[in-house]
Amino acid sequence: MSRAGYRFSRGILNTISPPIPQAHHWASCYKATADRPLLDMSQGVPGLSPPLSVQKALGEAASSPSSFGYALPFGEDSLREALALDMKHAYGPDADIAAADIALTSGCNLAFVAAIMTVADAGDEVVLTVPWYFNHQMLLSMLNMHMVVLQTRPEDGFMPSIARCRELITNRTKAVALVTPNNPTGAIYSPALIAEFAALAHEKGVALILDETYRDFITTGEPPHNLFSTSLSPVYWRSTLIHLYSFSKSYCLPGHRLGAIVAAPEMLEHLKGVLDTVQICAPRPIQLALAPLIPELRPFIKEMALAIKSRHDLFRRSLPSAWMIGAQGGYYAFVKHPFKDVTASQVCERLAKEMGVVTLPSAFFCEGKASDGTKVAESEEASKWIRFSVANISDKQVIRVCERLKESETLLGWSLE
Numbered sequence: 018m019s020r021a022g023y024r025f026s027r028g029i030l031n032t033i034s035p036p037i038p039q040a041h042h043w044a045s046c047y048k049a050t051a052d053r054p055l056l057d058m059s060q061g062v063p064g065l066s067p068p069l070s071v072q073k074a075l076g077e078a079a080s081s082p083s084s085f086g087y088a089l090p091f092g093e094d095s096l097r098e099a100l101a102l103d104m105k106h107a108y109g110p111d112a113d114i115a116a117a118d119i120a121l122t123s124g125c126n127l128a129f130v131a132a133i134m135t136v137a138d139a140g141d142e143v144v145l146t147v148p149w150y151f152n153h154q155m156l157l158s159m160l161n162m163h164m165v166v167l168q169t170r171p172e173d174g175f176m177p178s179i180a181r182c183r184e185l186i187t188n189r190t191k192a193v194a195l196v197t198p199n200n201p202t203g204a205i206y207s208p209a210l211i212a213e214f215a216a217l218a219h220e221k222g223v224a225l226i227l228d229e230t231y232r233d234f235i236t237t238g239e240p241p242h243n244l245f246s247t248s249l250s251p252v253y254w255r256s257t258l259i260h261l262y263s264f265s266k267s268y269c270l271p272g273h274r275l276g277a278i279v280a281a282p283e284m285l286e287h288l289k290g291v292l293d294t295v296q297i298c299a300p301r302p303i304q305l306a307l308a309p310l311i312p313e314l315r316p317f318i319k320e321m322a323l324a325i326k327s328r329h330d331l332f333r334r335s336l337p338s339a340w341m342i343g344a345q346g347g348y349y350a351f352v353k354h355p356f357k358d359v360t361a362s363q364v365c366e367r368l369a370k371e372m373g374v375v376t377l378p379s380a381f382f383c384e385g386k387a388s389d390g391t392k393v394a395e396s397e398e399a400s401k402w403i404r405f406s407v408a409n410i411s412d413k414q415v416i417r418v419c420e421r422l423k424e425s426e427t428l429l430g431w432s433l434e
């Protein structure tokens with residue numbers, strides 16, 4: 018056996034391993050046939066390639082001698098300017114955002130790493146909503162930070178409670194991290210709720226980290242929130258907000274690793290050291306390719322968002338009545354399974370292995386280890402929920418998934434609640 022002859026960090030030993038391979042393993046056990054192919058609603062990845070204009074521009078940028086060197090630490094100015102303008106489009110014309118507020122990162126996960134490392138130390142507390150986006154929880158655990166659980170509940174549509182959050186903040190708290198639209202629940206926090214969190218964070222002197230990876234999939238026509246607006250925000254956003262963005266989903270290019278942090282220039286000054294250390298710069302070709310195309314890609318993103326919204330509607334209409342949707346939005350629907358005395362993990366395993374329907378159980382977003390190594394487990398009620406992704410699947414497949422869920426009610430042999 019080849020064992021490493023050295024020791025590993027406490028942070029790594031106390032961190033769960035990424036849960037997705039488990040679902041891949043279940044899926045690999047399914048015997049697909051032409052009539053009954055595997056149906057995968059587990060993946061939070063875009064179902065499309067980016068438009069040809071992006072593919073062509075990326076090819077040219079990648080082979081241009083100007084993109085082989087390191088970029089400036091905050092990325093290409095052309096893309097920072099294009100993103101600042103695009104954000105006025107998303108958050109309203111009076112959004113007070115300048116290129117100087119923006120740092121480009123190698124994806125939004127790295128944006129979270131850099132933001133957390135800039136504001137918190139080992140031993141500090143960071144409030145996370147649960148169910149969590151597992152990489153957020155894993156990072157806090159790796160860095161020996163204390164994750165403080167802000168439980169969200171089905172009866173509240175998985176919206177976090179501001180009153181509960183207020184009780185959780187102590188003088189060791191450095192940040193409250195929210196994801197909206199949420200992964201895994203799909204809950205979309207209202208501008209009013211986000212404003213309350215900003216006001217609370219401001220009052221308590223902690224950072225509000227807002228991961229808005231899925232913001233372009235809000236189809237209400239209203240801005241996701243008004244924090245950037247000089248007239249509508251309850252606080253001056255630069256005093257409190259650290260906004261995180263991902264180009265992966267909106268522009269369909271997760272493999273090219275591009276994200277952004279939008280924060281006060283003082284924060285960016287401190288962040289510079291982290292970014293220089295962990296990434297030096299984000300990949301250049303994709304930045305150079307995207308910068309001039311951002312305005313003309315808006316219709317593509319809008320069309321994709323509307324297609325995903327209509328797939329959500331189809332999923333809601335087609336889901337058998339015993340299965341209950343708790344929240345829905347962005348890429349995800351969070352659904353309570355109807356079986357008695359079994360956990361979502363058991364249901365997801367059998368759905369994948371026997372019915373060819375791949376989904377993720379709530380345990381993947383609730384179970385972990387705290388920084389002191391103690392286990393964080395989900396409650397009995399929380400253990401009933403399953404994440405379905407509608408992003409990387411066709412409308413026809415959504416209907417077939419719902420047919421198989423109906424069949425599972427008899428074929429799996431479990432009694433219904």
Ligand SMILES: Cc1ncc(COP(=O)(O)O)c(C=O)c1O
Pocket residue numbers: 061123124125126127150196200228230262263264265271275276
């Ligand atoms: C909430 C959230 N943040 C960040 C990411 C990762 O984004 P990126 O590909 O830009 O690192 C994901 C991907 O699923 C996500 O769901």
